[in-house]
Amino acid sequence: MERFAVSLPFWDQWDAEWLGLLKPWIEGKLQFQDLFIAHNEHRILPTRIMTLFTFWLTGSWNNIVEARFNILFGASTPLLFIWTLARTEKITGLKWLIIAVIIAGGSLPFSWENFLIGFQSQFYFVNLFTLASLIIAAHFHNRSWSVWVILFLSLISILTLASGLLTPLAVIAVYLARAYFQRLISAKTALLMIILFAMAVSAYFTMPRVEGHYILHATTFSEFISTMLRLMGWPLRGRKLFIGVMWLPGLFFVSRMLFLRKQIGKTDLLMFGCLAWTAMQIVALAYGRGHDSIHMPPRYAEVLLLGLAANSWFVVRLTSIKGKPMVTKAVWGVAAAFFIAVFFSYIQRSVLDFRVLKEERARRLTQTENVRNYLATKDFSTINKPGFQIPYPDPKRLQMILNDSTLQEVLVIGNEVTPKK
Template identity: 30%
Template sequence: MTKEVRTPVFLLYAVFAALVIGTRFMIVASYGNITPYWDQWDAIIDRLLRPWIDGTLQWQELIAPHNEHRVFTGRVLSLSLFLLNGRVLNPMLEIAVNALLYAGTLLLLLHILLKMIPEERTRMATVIFATLLFSVPLAVENILMNNSSLYFILLFSFLFLYAISRRGSGGGLWDLLVVVSGLLACLSFASGALTLAAGVGFLGLQWMLGVQRNRNTIIMILVLAVMTGVAVHFTPSIPGHAPYKSRSILDFAFALFKMTGGVVFYIPSLVFMFRQLQRKPKADDPTWFLFALCVWLFGQMSVIAYGRGNGQVLSSRYLDLYAVGILANLAAFLVNMRDPVLKWSIKPLSAWVMVLFIGIGIFLSSIARDLSETGARGVESESRVRTYLATHDESVLNEKNARIPYPDPKRLKSLLDQKAVQSLLPSDLVEADGSRAGKRHTTFARIIFFAGSILVGIASGLCCYLLFIQGDPHLLSARSITSTGNVTD
């Protein structure tokens, strides 16, 4: 009898975190830039940091809308990093911290999903799949821009969905977490309203199925419905975004078709949701979280298909969300494999995974192009901003086809002319001598790259340990260890 070697789950999590963070750190160090970009000039520099320096910042500004979003959590993070960094805005520091936030959020999701996967080898395979999926820099825009609000909406949405799926186990703390995480989701991104709406739909379905048909469920449905209505009411409508919207039902359907990989990638979740409604498991069954996650994903994608249906649904900024959808569908596939009615086998799963990674492989060329283009744009933007601050020559910003970090050169000039704004920019950007500052790899970038390399090395070593020692001792030796500790051939 061969002794079974169990894999400590923290090692799986360590591999995931080290590789995801490590690859992002290396990308940030190689292609990131110290120059603030687009929304940072208005939302962060002009409306948050400059008033803080002047002593005129009002607390209402923290929850004021930026476009259609209320990015309270992102503003708090930016202000905190600004103060911790000696009152200097360093976009590279922020996107490095975003890598930590991203990995932590995904670890939370992975931990919850693994609760419904009892088989150890399947759990290991799931973590390996997730590690490969999220190590690929699909969303270049999110990696290299300060888009922490996107990660906050994911974090608080996952907490919300987990709490609402655990209400059936009893305890008022779950209800409190539902309300607090739902509120913070709304204060992170406009789509937080859809998180609340997903909660209403989820509890409504459970009530109709008789899974949670009680007074507390009705109260929570009403509370979330009111919160959803308030969130939608206070979400601004931006007239300039109208051209991006779907113009017809056909546009909307085609956008959804593209987002779901021709529906192929979402077949597992659709089948799982149908079977979940048929099976009606108890309220404390862990598969209810997956069901709530699927409801949330379809809601998010539907709004993107409507709001950006005119050719922008595959924009880089949305790809992190789609990657979450892929992981959810893998989990749904694994749940379906244990369903005695479906009797799904490993063969269709293997084919599904193969098609998925072939698609990602085809997409890699555009990822490389986006990274190169973003890096080159950052270098030119940095050079032009530094040159203007040294010479105050407007032609540097107004030159035709010039790549500057803000769409309006006049607005950018007005900001750069302010002493308060200059005082909060990195010294490498405002110093007149660009010989040192113009180097692509600053000291901070080198540190980040080194840290990323170390993390990737740690992840590689742990992978070898798990595969060769924990996974199957026979790979190291033709002999096995018996249950009594004796070595046999």
């Protein structure tokens, strides 16, 4: 982030952060209900609160400051994941590979859109809220406080991203799995699941509809399936649909676990919840963003990390199955192929993503220079540029925003060096 981000806000930040939040806040016109206004299909309450907090703390509007705060939330999810595993499992042997998958997935630049732009904190928040909910459902379901914390985390997830409505459904999946294996469900748990389901349904039917986004929806069943298989294959690259086999080991172990109906551990329940949540995210993305979707936007990589960690866990669990020598060799071969594919793809993607990051920084520096020139000269031609030469899609509207004297007092444009022509 320190190497590639710039201080100048980008794209949605001008409308959602400045016009919709900071300007009304400075002018004393911001109302409490404004924090819940929809941004596209989403209600981004935690992101708005963080934006106000960083502005209150620094007195300026600076994308880099927001992005630095994002690091705390982005790191919290892998940290919480690893802490939970270390607390409940003896980390030996292949389990160290799961830790490596989590750390590398959380620190390599796969979701570079999210850490370059402070406004993208929604993805970090929803991951953290979901993982915390699943940990409580798997490890602390019998505590008196667990119900209220799960309800709060589910509600705040819904108010973070549109797909946050899948958080209560993933928690329900964990409770149903526990009831299935224990052959028992309490009235308290049943009531909690009904409330969680009602929350998810209410969130879906009150979700804002953006007509301009309908063109992004998958238009045919084959388009939907092909996008879904490509998402299942992440982090593998390529257009071949066979990469969806990355999920087969995890699905096989879960199916076997359900069929044999043996008692399972808390970590298995947690990973089952992570798998369920990511599977629902994949289905939602495949439908909502499936039209002509050959390459997944980097920001969505964040929501696939919990599922990748869960698949890694179940691949390791496969190796504990005792059977004939041929079966054992086959299982170990699958495990080796899985982790080689994951780490090779990590390396391959990182090389390409760092190349993209350099290109992105060059574009952002050009945008910074053009905005700086406009503020110095008020010459419209300096921002009347095509493509991504300015940080907003409409030059006229950008001019109107930049002419605001209140903005000029708080906007920070750093001293980044303009790239050589």
